[in-house]
Amino acid sequence: MFEGNRSKKRQEPSHLTRGGRHKRSRDPRAHWLFLLLVLPAMFGLLIFQGWTDHEVDAAKTRRPCASPVPRALADGGPVVQINGDRVRTVGMPAGTVALTYDGGPDPVQTPRLLDLLRRYDARATFFVSGAKAAQHPELVRRIRAEGHEIGSNTYTGADMGTASPTRSRMELSLTESALAGSVGVQPRLLRLPLTTDVDTLCGDEWQAARRVAAEGYALVAADRSGRKPSQGVVRQFSQTDTAYQETEKLLKDPRARKFTTVTGGLGVPPVDVPVSGLERWEGKALIWVAAIGRGFVSTMVWVLGIAGALGVLRLLMLVLFARAHVRRLTRFRPGAPWLRQVNEPVTVLIPAYNEEAGIEATIRSLLASSHQRLQVVVIDDGSTDRTADIAASVDDPRVLVVRQPNAGKAAALNTGLAQTRHDIVVMVDADTVFEPDAVHQLIQPLAHPAIGAVSG
Known part of the structure; x- marks a missing residue:
């Protein structure tokens, strides 16, 4: 940094200890403890939120199927149970429609759908996203309170066929925790994200289906679009305006005699599992952490x-x-009048501490300046190397070397100010090499009467 002025005003050092270059700082241990506690928590929240939004360990798209679905699946119904190598599929009886909704709960669409279903005294199965359930637990409670069934659509809607093993386990377990914290149950029905009818349970998705079945889940796909309500169907909807309109149209279809949940259509009791008190509190903790993460x-x-x-x-x-x-x-x-050119003599102060590597180059670059009317004062601030000797070896009458015990840069500058012979003073660092016109250009603004110092 350069500084120029028109006087030899002394600057008193502030907060300097005798014989040292810097003031003593306060004990930082309390600050480090605070950082060690807070930073990992902040980092963890960011990682978790990034994982939820598929910015970390992403699994947003599915790969094309490399193998077809098993024959037992292709010829069967949309509700699939897998036990080892045994595959059992069932469908809805004639005239029964199992309404299913993926994703959500959505603060706009879910209440509209629930109001519509209540108006027609219909029941449905909601395959909820664990992340959305943690965000809107009150909607999950309303779904269950109004007699509907709750299944899992995984925590973030990740493609389970391409997800890493760690992500696959977390997708299931976090959804279980979110539902445990909101309604006190764990789901046993699951719809794999990015799948529709059984024909989409192929390739990697079939392997994912086998893995989640080993965790105790029954898989629910949808019937093919050509199947009619009078034959008994599982219908799949998202939670959108279009889904609302299609649901309303289906509820008015005279060929459908019953609108119910998946287990209600199959004539079996609900399969969700009540949780323990500890599991419920763990679920509540997840809901709180998710809320903190979103807020952060x-x-x-x-x-x-x-x-x-x-x-x-x-x-x-x-x-x-x-x-x-x-x-x-x-x-x-x-x-x-036009501003005059400043050509007055200049004193250059160079405070130096252990600068033997560059002090000579700095001095010689100043002496080679186009502004020849110079006094170069090198203040050696108690260096333990050859800084002062090297500066003194420069054979030029314009160079003055002053030695002092180590007292810091501010004290060195004050010592140098006491040796100045000219009104304009330039203060520079000892490790800087200057262009020939640097000093001349630096002092030119001092021609203006409103300018008393230049820094740059």
Whole structure:
């Protein structure tokens, strides 16, 4: 950094200890303890939220099927039970429609669907996303309170055929925890994300189906689109306006005699499993952590957005005001004289501590300056190397070397100010090599009467 002024004003050192270069800092152990506690928690929240949003260990798309579905599956119904190598499939009896909804709960569409189903006294199975269930546990409770069935659509809707083993386990276990915390049960029905009818349970999806079946789940696909309600069907919907309209149309279909849940259509009791008190509290903890994570990420987005906007605004203001300042300084005013060129002699102060590697190059670059009227004062601040000897070896009458015990940079500059012979003082670092016109250009703004110092 360069600094120029028109006087030899002394600067008293502040907060310096005798014989040292820096003031003693406070004990940082409490700060480190705080960081060790807070930073891992913040990092964990970001990782978990990134995992939930498929930014970490992503599994958002499925691969094309490399092998067809097993024959027992292709010729069977949409509800699939797998026990080792045995595959059993069943479908809805004639006239029975099992309404199923994937994803959600959605704060807009789920209440609309529930109101519609209540109006027609119909029941349905909601295959919920664990992440959405943790975000809207009150909607999960309403679904169950109104007599509907709850299944799993995994925690984030990841493709289970391409998901890593770790992600697959977490997709199931976190959904179980979210439902345990919201309604006190764990689901035993599951719909694999990105699948529809049984024909889509092929290739990697079939292997994923076998893995989740080993965890105790029954898989629920949908009937093929050509099957009629009078034959008995499992219908699959998302939670959208289109799904609402299609559901309403289906509820008015006279060929369907009964609208019920998957287990209700099969004539078996609900298969979800009540949880223990500990599991319920673990689920509640997941809901709280998920809420904190969403809040933290949202806050960070706002903070970074505002910080970025302020940074851009600051940059624009700097450019604007710098341009205005330059125009004000260079604009010729009628009756005002042109600014003169500054050619007065200059004292250059170089505080140095253990700078033997670069001190000679710094001094010689200054002596080679186009501004020849110089006094170069090197203040050796108690160096333990050859800094002072090297500076003294420069054979030029403009160079003065002053030695002092180590007392810090500010004290060294004050010592140098006491040796100045000229009104203009430039303060530089000992490891800087200067262009020939650097000193001349630096002092030119001092020609303006409003400028008393230059820094840059």
